[in-house]
Amino acid sequence: MSVQQIPTGKIINGEEVIAIELTNSKGTYIQLFNYGAIINKFIVKNAKGELQDIVLGFEDVTQYLDEEYLINNPHIGAVIGRYANRIKDGKFSIDDEHYQLVKNTGTDSLHGGDIGFDKKVWDIVEVGDEGQSFVTLEYESVDGEEGFPGNLIIDLTFELTENDELILTYEGETDKATAINLTHHGYFNLAPNGGNVGKHTQQIFASAYLEQDENYCVTGKVIPVENTPLDFTQPKTFEQDWNPSEGYDQTFVLDKIYGDLSLAAKTFEEESGLTLSIYTTESVAHLYTSKYLRAKNGKDGKYYGAFDAFCIETQHHPNAVNIYEFPSTILRPDELYTQTTIFKISVNK
Template identity: 75%
Template sequence: MSVKQIPTGKNIDGEEVIAIELTNSKGTYVKIFNYGAIINKFVVKNAKGEMQDIVLGFDTFEEYLDPAYLTAYPYLGTIVGRYANRIKNGSFTIDDETYQLAQNAGTDTLHGGIVGFDKKVWDVIELGDDSQSFVTLQYESVDGEENFPGNLIIDLSFELTENDELILSYEAETDQATAINLTHHGYFNLAPNGGSIKDHKQQIFASNYLEQDDNYSVTGKLIPVAGTPLDFTKPKAIGHDWNEDEGYDQTFVLDKIYGDLSLATKTIEEESGLTLSVYTTEPVAHLYTAKYLSVKNGKGGKDYSSYGAFCVETQHHPNAVNVPAFPSTILRPEDLYTQTTIYKVSLNK
């Protein structure tokens, strides 16, 4: 096991951007930037014995700041906050106080607003050693940032285990009641040479999904997956039932006890022999098959396009701050926000 800090030579708003590399004894390694808590690399050994990077990203940090990339910004590998997914009409009310956020997705607020946690330099507050490969990052979101109330302090730890598990552990505290819904936006492709993920086999342990309006904002209605293209209760190719012009961009309500750490999704790729299993304490998983992905000169000079990756975004119900029937996303000063999500890689052959 090892942990390395690697300076990027880049400073943003006076804060140094650092890469942290986590490695286990098998040679599996994960590279994380403290800017946006970006997972830049997740390299594992596939069934052919080859070392394979299973996440999309860039070869250098500077490319994450390229204006062309930011124009059609897909949140490649970033943390998402203060509030993941969409808040309907960009507004919510807590204790009779209404807060209006920037409407950066039509009339709705997406992924925390104009400058979310994905564009912040996080402090490196703790590092592991030869016995435990982890890093803990911290960010303080001040009262009024993106018009969210309360000073919010977030700790996010990444730990790589000997079992090829990447464990993301979140904690957050606030001094004022606020809305919070955190997730990580990793783009995965398990095929050795990339390309479309339509032949990846997907399983989602969910009997219901959330209805969405025309702007992908959830309405509050749960719909059974049975008999629909959204039924992934048994493994099937992602492209088997999809509308190939739309793919999937849908939130699934997991069949689980609220708060328990349990298996949410499983994705299998035959050529590499890799399986990605996602475990989470969160109540929902959002499957996004990257319809809007359009990135030039990714790793190795590859262009990334629609359906070139999938995301499994574990979180609370989107727009829950406006839907009382959903589990609450209001954090109060006397409470502690916690979340654990595990990305486990294994061989299926």
């Protein structure tokens, strides 16, 4: 178990970008950047004993700043904030105060606005000692950033265990009531050579999903998954029921008590023998099979296109700040925002 910090020599907004490497005794290896709290590499041993990277990303951190990449706005591997997913019309109210956010997807606000947490250099505030493999990053989002109220401080710890679990623990405090909904936007592919994820087998422990409008914004209506293509209560491949030109881009309401850490989803890929199990304290998981992914010069020179990855974004209900029947996404000065999500890798030999 070890942690290493490696200067990249890259300066963004006057701050140096550091690569942080987490390893365990099994050879599992995580590379993070303090820019965007990006998980850039997640290397594990597959059923053949081969080392395999299961996340999309780039060799050079500056590629995350490429203009063409940013136009497509895929948020590869980054932490999303202040507010994951879409807020309808980019506006909300708290205690009769009205707030207008940056609109960066049609008439709505997506993933925190134009310059969200995924485009910030985070401070490294703590790293594990010998025998510990963790790092804690911190970011202070100032009052008014992207239109959100309050000075919000977020601490995010990445911990790699001997059981091949990557544990993400979030804590947040604010000096003024604000809206918050954080998630991690990793793009996963469990196949040894990547490519279309249609044959991955997926299970999501959710008996309902959230209706979306034509712009993918949640309306407030909760719909049973039974007898729909969105029923993943039993394992099935993505391609079994998907529209091959659309894939999936949907939020599922997990069959769990909010705040309890429990299994949300499992993904299996036959050739590698790898299973990714995701545990979370959050109330929903958003499944996205990367229809809009367009990124060139990925790792090993790969082009990442539509359906070359899947994302499972654990979070609070999207647009809940405007739908009062949903669990609250308002954080107040006397409260602590907390979330834990675990990405666990196992091998079926």
